[in-house]
Amino acid sequence: MPDSPALTAHAVSKRFGGLVAVNDISFALAENEVLGLIGPNGSGKTTMMNLISGALRPSAGEIRLYGEDIAGIGASRIARKGVARTFQLVRMLPGLTVLENVTAGGVFGHARRWGQELNDYAHALLQRVGLPNAGDVAMTALTYIDQKRVELARALAGDPKVLLLDEWLAGLNPTELKTGIALIEQLRAEGRTIIIVEHVMHAIRSLCDRCIVMSSGAKIAEGTPRDVLADAEVIRAYLGTADA
Amino acid sequence: MDIIIIGLLLGATYALMAMGLQLQYGVARIMNLANGEMLIAGAFGTFWFYTASNASPFYALIGVIPLAFAVNWAIYRVLIVPLVRRARNQGQLEVDCILATFGLSFILVGILLAVFGGEYLSYSYLARPIFILGEPYGLNRVAAFIGSLVLCLGLYLWLHRTRPGLALRAVSVNPAAAGLVSINVTRASALAFALGGAVTAAGGVLLSMFLTFDASLGVVFTLKALIIVILGGVSDIRGAILAAFILGLAETTVASLVDPGLTLAAAYLLFMAILLVRPEGLLGRRSS
Amino acid sequence: MTSEAQAAAPVPVTKSTGHRLGITGREWRNLAIAAVLFALAAVVPLVGSGYVQSIAISIAIYTALATSWMLFSGPTNYISLATAAFFGSGMYIVAGGLDLAPYPVLVLLAGVAGALFAAVVGLATLRISGVYFVIFSLGLAELVRQIITWLQHVLGTMSGLYVYVDRSEEMFFWQLLALTAVVYLVGWWIGRSRLGFALRIIGNDELVAVHCGINTARAKVILFVISSTFAAIAGALVAPRWSYVEPTIAFSPFLSFQVVIMALLGGVHRLWGPLLGVIPFTLLWELISANFPAQTTLLLGAAFLLIVYFIPNGVVGLIEDALRQRGEWLKSLRLLLVRRSRDA
Structure with a gap:
């Protein structure tokens, strides 16, 4: 060790x-x-x-x-x-778009971004978790599994x-x-x-x-x-x- | 000494009022900002009854309790159930209920104003002194105290000794789980809400025996009841009773030592103390 | 390992560059439209009758109050029922201080006092659940009223105070319009800032918000302070127009209620939403209070319930639904035309 x-x-x-x-x-x-x-x-x-x-x-x-x-x-x-986390039962931000759900994790967290830089970064993360084109979709329109992916992207947005x-x-x-x-x-x-x-x-x-x-x-x-x-x-x- | 006794006498009625709100908030999970108006409506009804018939205000309970029960049942069915159906989550339901009952409180005040006018009202019943430990106290206060105790005790026994009471307590602990053991949660909630309203109105009947009131006073009682329930812990009826007596004492202390116009300040001081020291209430368990 | 060595760890941590978004073309356009509308509004008292002026002043007061209310309660869903507490405090600072300080100083002082008062209330209540905040705000105006009444009693002053400041009706309107403009600018700035984003996250799920690194208590308190400061300043600006101030008038629960109802009628998720509630409601209220002066409380409550049950997303929601339907209608029309032309 x-x-x-x-x-x-x-x-x-x-x-x-x-x-x-x-x-x-x-x-x-x-x-x-x-x-x-x-x-x-x-x-x-x-x-x-x-x-x-x-x-x-x-x-x-x-x-x-x-x-x-x-x-x-x-x-x-x-x-x-x-330190970033996902939740056992997905916790999404239903009033926000998928992209905003991801950027939420990158504004105030460990690594901080804002503006275009943050959006680009969040788009890249969405691609990474397998949701390349979901940015503008309403969060409630996603399946449970896809919501889990978004949650992981949110956790990663702060570069934990x-x-x-x-x-x-x-x-x-x-x-x-x-x-x-x-x-x-x-x-x-x-x-x-x-x-x-x-x-x-x-x-x-x-x-x-x-x-x-x-x-x-x-x-x-x-x-x-x-x-x-x-x-x-x-x-x-x-x-x-x-x-x- | 007389502060303590007056505080205790007041506390019993507050306990009754808080039990009413607790049924609505703890069991039915409806934050009812029109609770105080229901209490004032009970007081107005008693005033009307007493001045018309000159019979003991206690008889007003016979009419007020079923009437308030019916009105609150209807309120739950007509106003609250659609909100429960519409809500996507607990938070939204809470916001909707706060708004709806806040609107309702103005409607009730409006009705009281239309029927009784905006004057301060009071009537004189049992207005003679009774001596406790050598000091004189209003007999009406003592009568209201005894009446409150009897009703509180009855309600407590009903909740703890009967099947419907058990169902209500089960819903208050966990509505989802209560549904699983074939308790009709909607019915139980409606029952709790209606019963809560009836108990609150009964509190109004008893308070009217020694209190001067007007149509706009409801909000103050809503606030006191809410503070008692929070102080006592939302799900614990014994906590609420204890808290009611604490508020009664605090209020009497402020009223007699500082100024009778500052009763709300006492309630707020208590509120601040809870917020800062024990947000989970006196007997409440610290939650996760 | 030293801390420098940790910083050199292979974790690709990019520290924030903190650069701000420039104002986009669309935003410039919206700002320009807003400026033109404000300029138009400023002309109203010059061309209108005394009656029009008084309605315009009411609309300006309620727009400032409802919009600043919405700045905090809109995104967070923390319903504040305490507008009258801050409005009345602002009023009393002017009414009580006119012998001691010049009026403009008192207006500023009212803002500062409102901010401090809101900070204390916010720090005590906003760290815990939203329900406590609502309850606390419910009786706040009544509490301040009791305290002021008691202070007046102790000091032996009259319960009513006369407020004489020489202002024309036009001037009252312009002052309130200027305040409204500031509310809008601040609201616009918050909406595009991190603070605004933080509040939207808090309103959606507070637990997620803290795990995103948001200091939720601070964000809420800041917004509550901003919102309440505006209410206090509005009270200070209105005091001289009422010319007579007493506790039951200044801290009337009606005011808090009307502010909430107007904001909800308009819609609380757009900066311009409350305005769309204030205008129709003020006009309607003029009619109601003129024709049914005895039933105002009842009708106000009924109007409130109608809005909560039938227009939960406000006028803005209705407009946006209509636009969406029109968009879908246009889309299907276009599809139909394309298909026609293809078939032909």
């Missing part, structure tokens, strides 16, 4: 009243690494993403971006420091250093999945650090350098996708015990 990680979590916890959604999670993520966050539904993956992106404030622990503590400083400041993808590949058909995986690989090749939450194990295997498995808020395994997916405790977390 390199001496200066891009993102570290140290003993991060999040409690909602009596419920511990994220329990004492620690990890370190090297620059340019792709980390998979997996686990059964309700295991706290999305909460963890919300803690990193600043949508939620951790109850305890530290999250550091290039050494700087970003826990609880607020989502907008975290976004400006170079760390990208959080929450089930971005879910719902894609096999061909789309292939393009999607290739796209994430490209993003990594550009030097971005990526965390993906995903149930598509095929994607986890081909994309991730490392996986963290969560169950009931706690980290139960960490390692390469191959090792982790063979781990007995992980199988039990997903499928239950044999005598259950």
Whole structure:
């Protein structure tokens, strides 16, 4: 592991009243690494993403971006420091055009553009996610999958250093999945650090350098996708015990 | 000492009023800016009843409650349901409801003005002192206090001990999930809205026993009820009751120590305190 | 790794050049049209009768107020019901300060006070959900009224104040027209700025907005301050025309209500939208208040509901729908003609 990680979590916890959604999670993520966050539904993956992106404030622990503590400083400041995300259920800006949905991510975020430069950049991003001619279309006219593409373009518009993808590949058909995986690989090749939450194990295997498995808020395994997916405790977390 | 007792006496009526709004906002999820006008309408109705018949204003409850229930049921069916159908999301519904009920509040004020005129009204009922801990208090205040307590308790028991009450509480927690267990959410919401309106009007009946009011006073009560509900936490009826007494005390304190004309300032001070310290309400759970 | 080394990381981060868009030809054209319209409007009081002048002044007041209301509430969907609080405060600063300072200074002071007041209210309420803001704004005018009444009581002054400033009707109109022009210019500037874009994003989805890096609280407070400053200045400009100011008049909830209703009637997603609501509504209101003076509240409420239910997108929405239909009609006509000529 390199001496200066891009993102570290140290003993991060999040409690909602009596419920511990994220329990004492620690990890370190090297620059340019792709980390998979997996686990059964309700295991706290999305909460963890919300803690990193600043949508939620951790109850305890530290999250550091290039050494700087970003826990609880607020989502907008975290976004400006170079963390971008997509949402598990797409959140679009329905009153704006597709192009504006993308530019929204590039005006106030990490890298800032404006005017023609921003529009050109957003057009290029739309092309990249596979929607070359959708700029002037109303957001509501797009299919769910296309909305997901726009959301990724929006996340990329601020040129983030760390990208959080929450089930971005879910719902894609096999061909789309292939393009999607290739796209994430490209993003990594550009030097971005990526965390993906995903149930598509095929994607986890081909994309991730490392996986963290969560169950009931706690980290139960960490390692390469191959090792982790063979781990007995992980199988039990997903499928239950044999005598259950 | 008398500040505390007057504050408590006032607080009970506020609690009733806030429970009415809570049914509308917490269960039916309608931000009703015409709530205070419903209260004033109850007060006007009582005034009319009392001056016409000279019978106890408590009997006015028998007419006011069903009437307000019917009117609010109709308001929900005619005005609110189309908005619910039209809304593309919760935010738009909220904005539409705020606008529609704001317009409605002016209509109600207009009707009250047309029927009763713009004068300040009050009537004299049980206007004799009763001694509590050696100090005299208006017997009408005490009567209104007891009436409010009885109604609050009844409503609380109804919500917690009956099937329709359970349905309403279920909708308030999660309308979508309530629909899944075959609760008719539209019906339950209409019921909550109508009941809320009836309870608010009943609050008006009781307040009219010791208060001078005019047609334009509604907005002040809307605001007080909203502040109580926020202070108490939107989904918690016990919080609202506690908050109502806090507001009653705060208001009485400001009125007797500074100036009786500044009651709203007390409410706003409380509001500011909540906004800055506990936006989720007194007993509310900190949400995500 | 040092921070310099991080900056040299392979991430292709382009820092903003921050250059601004020049004004396009189309924008110059619109500005020119607006300038001509304002010039035409400025002539109205010179040619019209006293009655026309008074209606023109009403229209100017409400255009300034409804447009500045729309600057904040239009894109964000945060309904402000507090116009009267700022308008009345502006009025009272003029009414109460005339013995102490010259009138123009007081107008400026009203603007500053309105801005500060809005900043305090905005900082307290706009960081949390929109509902709290609406509730807070609902009683704000009443709160200020109570406080001023109490202050007058404590200071032992009269509750009503006379405001004498020598101004002709034409001058009142021109002052308000100038204010309206400033509102439009500021609105136009916001509309093409990042701030305006930020507000549109906030109005669509506030959670997305923060994740785009927008400091949502700041953007909202800035716009609320701008909007309220205009309302306070409008109050300061109108005070001398009313010549007598007292708390119940200055902080009337009617004003807040009328501003909202006019803006909604016109449409809140175009800068010129409120104007299209102000003109018909002011004329209609003249008729109503002349013929049914006792029923104004009731009719105002009814008009409001009619607009909310039947013209939810305002006159602008109706116009845009009509244009769209005409466009589609023309398109199908053209297709038909092309097909005809091909067949022939």
